Amino acid sequence: xxxxxxxxxxxxxxxxxxxxxxxxxxxxxxxxxxxxxxxxxxxxxxxxxxxxxxxxxxxxxxxxxxxxxxxxxxxxxxxxxxxxxxxxxxxxxxxxxxxxxxxxxxxxxxxxxxxxxxxxxxxxxxxxxxxxxxxxxxxxxxxxxxxxxxxxxxxxxxxxxxxxxxxxxxxxxxxxxxxxxxxxxxxxxxxxxxxxxxxxxxxxxxxxxxxxxxxxxxxxxxxxxxxxxxxxxxxxxxxxxxxxxxxx
Amino acid sequence: xxxxxxxxxxxxxxxxxxxxxxxxxxxxxxxxxxxxxxxxxxxxxxxxxxxxxxxxxxxxxxxxxxxxxxxxxxxxxxxxxxxxxxxxxxxxxxxxxxxxxxxxxxxxxxxxxxxxxxxxxxxxxxxxxxxxxxxxxxxxxxxxxxxxxxxxxxxxxxxxxxxxxxxxxxxxxxxxx
Numbered sequence: 301x302x303x304x305x306x307x308x309x310x311x312x313x314x315x316x317x318x319x320x321x322x323x324x325x326x327x328x329x330x331x332x333x334x335x336x337x338x339x340x341x342x343x344x345x346x347x348x349x350x351x352x353x354x355x356x357x358x359x360x361x362x363x364x365x366x367x368x369x370x371x372x373x374x375x376x377x378x379x380x381x382x383x384x385x386x387x388x389x390x391x392x393x394x395x396x397x398x399x400x401x402x403x404x405x406x407x408x409x410x411x412x413x414x415x416x417x418x419x420x421x422x423x424x425x426x427x428x429x430x431x432x433x434x435x436x437x438x439x440x441x442x443x444x445x446x447x448x449x450x451x452x453x454x455x456x457x458x459x460x461x462x463x464x465x466x467x468x469x470x471x472x473x474x475x476x477x478x479x480x481x482x483x484x485x486x487x488x489x490x491x492x493x494x495x496x497x498x499x500x501x502x503x504x505x506x507x508x509x510x511x512x513x514x515x516x517x518x519x520x521x522x523x524x525x526x527x528x529x530x531x532x533x534x535x536x537x538x539x540x541x542x543x544x545x546x547x548x
Numbered sequence: 549x550x551x552x553x554x555x556x557x558x559x560x561x562x563x564x565x566x567x568x569x570x571x572x573x574x575x576x577x578x579x580x581x582x583x584x585x586x587x588x589x590x591x592x593x594x595x596x597x598x599x600x601x602x603x604x605x606x607x608x609x610x611x612x613x614x615x616x617x618x619x620x621x622x623x624x625x626x627x628x629x630x631x632x633x634x635x636x637x638x639x640x641x642x643x644x645x646x647x648x649x650x651x652x653x654x655x656x657x658x659x660x661x662x663x664x665x666x667x668x669x670x671x672x673x674x675x676x677x678x679x680x681x682x683x684x685x686x687x688x689x690x691x692x693x694x695x696x697x698x699x700x701x702x703x704x705x706x707x708x709x710x711x712x713x714x715x716x717x718x719x720x721x722x723x724x725x
Binding site for chain 1: 556558559560561562563565603604605625626627629630631634664703704705706707708709710711713714720722
């Protein structure tokens with residue numbers, strides 16, 4: 301089975317902010333667009349225009365509601381490969397197709413060595429592996445390795461497609477192995493966490509938890525007395541005019 | 549993404565291929581319906597059948613959906629059994645395009661749209677929701693499938709977008725060119 305590097309120079313990965321993700325799927329679609337045009341191409345879709353369409357996606361967003369009294373909320377949860385430090389998907393690989401890069405920790409699949417046995421998808425507890433039945437090989441998030449080192453792109457664009465696409469700024473990319481990096485300090489400040497750490501795979505990617513909800517006017521720093529605010533702004537004539545204009 | 553043109557896009561329709569009528573859990577309990585049950589929704593203008601999803605994050609007496617995901621079968625070059633035509637539904641059947649007359653005898657009726665943006669004003673429609681009897685799990689109204697438009701290419705069953713970017717001769721290129 302395939303062995304891992306003893307250590308990796310960098311630990312490149314993603315941080316997703318569950319507080320501000322709005323579930324728009326821009327990350328998922330831009331990921332598929334970039335990677336369908338790269339060395340993972342194609343990301344095949346079956347039953348494309350029929351019942352139960354199904355395709356290869358390196359990034360999927362799950363949406364669910366939590367029931368927790370006045371803290372109930374809709375959670376949008378983007379999920380992709382976590383580029384674990386102890387990736388069982390690599391050690392289980394019988395051909396050496398799955399591997400973890402020594403220089404930056406990215407977990408990749410060599411399509412020319414993959415025999416499509418699916419052991420890695422059984423081993424991955426996060427469901428990050430994507431089997432392309434049409435090609436007969438496993439595909440996965442590459443952390444946009446063909447973007448982040450791509451000197452044909454502007455320096456500001458050398459980030460994974462999902463990070464660039466996110467309209468909410470909920471996705472971050474960087475070296476999580478360097479405690480002084482912006483992304484590591486962000487994780488520290490927001491008490492970011494790894495998924496299922498008890499399983500021992502040591503995911504590099506982290507998630508930032510939702511902040512407590514602000515349910516009262518005072519929580520947002522605004523006055524909870526509307527009249528007092530109106531008096532302070534002496535705009536009553538304007539609002540009267542606006543109300544009339546909109547009520548016609 | 550959440551409108552008509554998403555349904556002819558093989559990627560977007562995987563994200564959202566059919567819609568549900570979302571309603572507050574308390575209201576659903578009062579109506580005796582739960583997740584995946586079917587209900588009739590009736591307005592002064594029409595009646596539809598739709599599938600329910602319950603939630604807490606909405607006003608108790610307001611129901612809502614991602615509209616324009618439902619499609620008439622055969623539309624947008626989708627197969628007849630695509631979820632858009634089977635489970636998806638449209639609120640359009642409930643909503644009049646014109647406002648009522650104002651009773652002053654004038655025949656001119658105003659468009660039922662927001663006077664400032666022109667956007668369809670669909671947020672103030674009063675409806676009655678009732679549990680539908682068990683039966684076919686398909687949305688209504690159920691119209692006959694549209695016939696294919698002449699000259700339209702046949703839809704591919706398997707979409708391999710991107711294989712044209714692979715090197716010539718790659719074993720992963722299924723369509724030789």
